[in-house]
Amino acid sequence: xxxxxxxxxxxxxxxxxxxxxxxxxxxxxxxxxxxxxxxxxxxxxxxxxxxxxxxxxxxxxxxxxxxxxxxxxxxxxxxxxxxxxxxxxxxxxxxxxxxxxxxxxxxxxxxxxxxxxxxxxxxxxxxxxxxxxxxxxxxxxxxxxxxxxxxxxxxxxxxxxxxxxxxxxxxxxxxxxxxxxxxxxxxxxxxxxxxxxxxxxxxxxxxxxxxxxxxxxxxxxxxxxxxxxxxxxxxxxxxxxxxxxxxxxxxxxxxxxxxxxxxxxxxxxxxxxxxxxxxxxxxxxxxxxxxxxxxxxxxxxxxxxxxxxxxxxxxxxxxxxxxxxxxxxxxxxxxxxxxxxxxxxxxxxxxxxxxxxxxxxxxxxxxxxxxxxxxxxxxxxxxxxxxxxxxxxxxxxxxxxxxxxxxxxxxxxxxxxxxxxxxxxxxxxxxxxxxxxxxxxxxxxxxxxxxx
Ligand code: PLP
Numbered sequence: 001x002x003x004x005x006x007x008x009x010x011x012x013x014x015x016x017x018x019x020x021x022x023x024x025x026x027x028x029x030x031x032x033x034x035x036x037x038x039x040x041x042x043x044x045x046x047x048x049x050x051x052x053x054x055x056x057x058x059x060x061x062x063x064x065x066x067x068x069x070x071x072x073x074x075x076x077x078x079x080x081x082x083x084x085x086x087x088x089x090x091x092x093x094x095x096x097x098x099x100x101x102x103x104x105x106x107x108x109x110x111x112x113x114x115x116x117x118x119x120x121x122x123x124x125x126x127x128x129x130x131x132x133x134x135x136x137x138x139x140x141x142x143x144x145x146x147x148x149x150x151x152x153x154x155x156x157x158x159x160x161x162x163x164x165x166x167x168x169x170x171x172x173x174x175x176x177x178x179x180x181x182x183x184x185x186x187x188x189x190x191x192x193x194x195x196x197x198x199x200x201x202x203x204x205x206x207x208x209x210x211x212x213x214x215x216x217x218x219x220x221x222x223x224x225x226x227x228x229x230x231x232x233x234x235x236x237x238x239x240x241x242x243x244x245x246x247x248x249x250x251x252x253x254x255x256x257x258x259x260x261x262x263x264x265x266x267x268x269x270x271x272x273x274x275x276x277x278x279x280x281x282x283x284x285x286x287x288x289x290x291x292x293x294x295x296x297x298x299x300x301x302x303x304x305x306x307x308x309x310x311x312x313x314x315x316x317x318x319x320x321x322x323x324x325x326x327x328x329x330x331x332x333x334x335x336x337x338x339x340x341x342x343x344x345x346x347x348x349x350x351x352x353x354x355x356x357x358x359x360x361x362x363x364x365x366x367x368x369x370x371x372x373x374x375x376x377x378x379x380x381x382x383x384x385x386x387x388x389x390x391x392x393x394x395x396x397x398x399x400x401x402x403x404x405x406x407x408x409x410x411x412x413x414x415x416x417x418x419x420x421x422x423x424x425x426x427x428x429x430x431x432x433x434x435x436x437x438x439x440x441x442x443x444x445x446x447x448x449x450x451x452x
Pocket of ligand 1: 114226256283
């Protein structure tokens with residue numbers, strides 16, 4: 001007989017894990033959850049300061065979602081959307097998503113994950129340009145440090161070496177442009193607007209150099225999550241959109257993290273004035289209770305698809321589980337809860353306290369930069385605050401902080417650029433926000449002591 005720990009080491013191959021280290025340290029086994037808390041198999045209670053993987057917006061014990069799943073399982077556990085088939089939950093969900101989406105969005109295509117949504121968005125951008133007789137428009141512009149998933153196409157757009165190295169990615173034509181991160185990359189004294197203009201000018205130069213007739217789309221997370229919670233400088237998306245418009249390049253908004261209130265509005269697009277041609281979403285769409293994703297497109301794209309399918313026969317893409325009725329029923333109930341409980345309004349009213357507690361960490365000797373919007377944020381750890389010098393990579397300073405936080409009852413994430421990321425369930429209250437940042441402070445003090 002194996003213990004769970006032994007069986008995990010022996011049989012499970014873990015994603016985004018150093019495999020040999022895992023053999024030595026073993027798994028953190030989580031076995032139950034309630035509200036914003038989870039418990040490990042040793043009985044330790046932890047605040048889930050990352051909502052799992054930026055996704056469990058309603059925490060870990062929302063009975064309405066359990067009931068919605070049970071009801072749909074009993075009525076119809078499976079059907080699909082191929083060849084004109086449909087189900088009530090998939091129809092209702094599509095309607096609700098389109099109605100809450102930014103102006104111009106007219107149709108919804110259901111998938112199972114963020115990566116699948118991004119892959120589908122890329123295919124749609126290609127299909128659209130082929131439909132318009134512009135087959136040369138293929139390259140996707142993404143940004144360094146972006147995270148768009150791991151499948152062959154989405155993983156090609158992700159701008160983080162640890163996702164691509166060893167996997168022969170990128171495998172599709174992609175240009176990675178600069179990350180907007182004022183703390184690191186703005187010139188001394190440069191205003192947000194001036195920095196944004198510089199980034200937009202650089203984007204335009206790269207488009208002209210490659211040839212606008214080779215570029216299909218630009219993809220961006222409104223707030224970059226996995227790359228270290230990077231918040232765009234003022235004016236950035238306005239200036240970028242003007243460039244894209246001039247060169248007839250589609251804007252794909254990757255809303256997989258920002259979608260559903262994370263930044264204080266339904267979409268990151270609402271917070272930053274983005275008018276997307278295509279949007280991808282997943283994660284908080286079902287509060288992560290079941291896998292589901294969605295790709296939303298404008299009427300203009302849909303009309304081009306529709307005419308093209310008359311020529312080709314069918315819109316030849318889709319997945320067995322796309323629009324799964326149980327996932328769709330749970331997603332629909334999630335969106336109803338967001339509305340009934342005014343979850344996005346709650347995010348807006350908690351955000352000032354969350355931001356105040358993050359900003360207070362600026363006084364800590366290890367913290368060079370703090371940033372947040374809505375209920376997502378990060379602190380960036382540095383060896384020297386004045387010169388912004390980083391710790392040697394081998395110190396893994398953010399990983400040290402993440403592990404120290406766990407000893408203080410908190411799950412947070414070590415992200416690239418020595419960032420410590422926070423993305424708690426949207427239902428967190430002020431007292432729990434205090435507990436969270438008290439634990440972060442204790443963890444940073446431990447790390448400071450261990451490294452001095
Ligand atoms: N896009 C963004 C912005 C993400 O953060 C993620 C996952 O973290 C993905 C896409 C990929 O989603 P999934 O892990 O569901 O494939």
